[in-house]
Amino acid sequence: MDDQAPEDGVKVAGISPTSAVRTDSRLTTHGQCGKSWIQRGNRTGHCSGCHETFEGLAVFDAHRYTNDAGQRACRNPADVKVGGEHLEMVEGTWRGPRMPESEKERRRAAA
Ligand SMILES: [Zn+2]
Ligand SMILES: [Zn+2]
Numbered sequence: 727m728d729d730q731a732p733e734d735g736v737k738v739a740g741i742s743p744t745s746a747v748r749t750d751s752r753l754t755t756h757g758q759c760g761k762s763w764i765q766r767g768n769r770t771g772h773c774s775g776c777h778e779t780f781e782g783l784a785v786f787d788a789h790r791y792t793n794d795a796g797q798r799a800c801r802n803p804a805d806v807k808v809g810g811e812h813l814e815m816v817e818g819t820w821r822g823p824r825m826p827e828s829e830k831e832r833r834r835a836a837a
Contacts (some may be wrong), residue, residue: 763818774799781821
């Protein structure tokens with residue numbers, strides 16, 4: 727008599743472990759570090775120094791600084807603040823506050 731585990735018979739339709747992996751066509755992977763992120767035009771920047779990904783130039787710039795030796799270096803994104811708020815890690819990308827005042831004003835002007 728076969729001693730089959732009862733769990734083998736239980737299958738949830740449509741759900742498989744691989745469904746958790748994003749297959750977005752905008753997904754970009756950096757071969758050097760193997761990290762993937764969603765590329766949004768030229769807004770998204772992957773740092774070749776610390777291999778973190780940032781949304782927006784202001785956020786990217788905020789994590790770069792000049793160290794005591796006068797060299798450009800990277801901060802830990804978790805310690806970086808933009809507009810007085812900590813960066814947020816969303817889908818593999820560091821983001822600043824949802825909409826800075828300057829961005830709001832620019833959109834108002836463009837409308
Ligand atoms: Zn960096
Ligand atoms: Zn990288």
